């Protein structure tokens with residue numbers, strides 16, 4: 120049994136978790152390629168490895184993806200995560216030394232992947248409104264040896280410093296409580312150096328960004344997703360000397376923001392029955408817009424955010440992105456959510472309300488994963504490592520561009536043989552990813 124052998128022979132203890140070494144990755148590539156389609160098998164592995172002491176990073180029911188292994192921080196270690204979730208973090212792709220806000224972070228899967236992409240150099244504030252879930256983020260960060268994450272229980276909608284909050288902060292500053300003490304009191308994850316790094320004797324004035332100690336490394340106006348990481352030496356904050364502390368934060372504080380809000384989760388499988396009704400779907404979209412509003416305010420000029428959901432509901436996806444582009448017209452710009460792997464977004468408008476979705480150009484920049492639809496792999500070769508066994512043929516170009524194509528029909532399709540050799544293509548959860556830049 121490849122799994123048993125690999126786990127037993129390559130595990131090593133790190134803290135209270137056993138982390139599987141790189142050996143298992145190659146074993147899994149072999150095993151996965153040999154045993155697909157293996158949804159039940161993978162569920163079994165998931166239970167076995169994530170329910171106990173192991174973290175295993177393989178893509179959603181299909182193949183191992185070299186992330187965060189490839190990002191250096193967690194070299195040789197793997198953790199279970201769905202492919203679209205991995206891609207969402209890769210689309211944001213924060214550069215080392217920058218500041219990142221993960222607004223709805225629990226249980227911390229994307230937070231820790233972002234930490235890996237940062238190389239643990241910089242700061243990630245991870246917020247979640249539920250205390251128990253914040254504990255999960257902290258625990259995961261600790262288990263993975265991540266230091267740049269500080270997690271707080273907070274309503275992310277209220278995370279911007281308002282005039283009222285500013286007055287309270289001024290009072291706190293007057294009390295001269297060092298920032299790292301405040302963060303420690305709030306239970307942040309990030310390490311607090313010992314002996315403590317000397318900080319200003321008073322907290323910064325409420326009108327100045329708390330991140331002033333972190334050199335601005337906002338994304339360039341080119342294509343930050345593919346840009347080389349900044350070569351600047353890590354600042355003291357990037358090295359973990361400073362914590363940002365709990366919210367609220369001044370507007371324009373963060374270089375990158377991930378907004379992965381609560382959603383109707385209509386993309387998660389297997390679920391045959393959903394209890395959502397239309398008003399509830401609409402209400403969820405409105406809640407997400409409130410979070411987006413906060414995100415735009417907290418983003419630094421030139422900064423980038425990724426908005427993603429695990430639902431296929433256009434209200435929560437295309438309609439919300441269109442709303443943001445129209446609401447913040449002139450200051451928010453849609454960028455290609457590279458690496459583009461999923462399908463294009465939906466064009467048109469809501470037949471009932473008439474509110475617009477995306478135009479053709481915008482739809483091409485977002486990515487939509489839809490369970491049951493063929494996963495075309497717009498750039499499959501770039502994302503996926505080569506399979507170790509018999510290489511399946513590349514997917515025919517014509518079908519890559521055909522978003523509505525289903526895997527389970529077309530009995531007489533001449534490419535049936537190819538489809539049999541591409542069992543992973545229909546095993547992707549429903550998901551949506553958009554990338555936005557704050558222009559000013």
Ligand SMILES: C[S@@+](CC[C@H](N)C(=O)[O-])C[C@H]1O[C@@H](n2cnc3c(N)ncnc32)[C@H](O)[C@@H]1O
Pocket residue numbers: 204222223224225226227228229230246247248249252273274275276379380381382
């Ligand atoms: C889709 S999950 C996030 C998953 C997470 N990003 C990950 O990849 O592991 C949405 C999370 O948002 C949290 N949440 C809901 N409303 C919130 C709010 N107003 N502020 C902060 N977190 C919120 C929920 O508790 C839930 O954990």
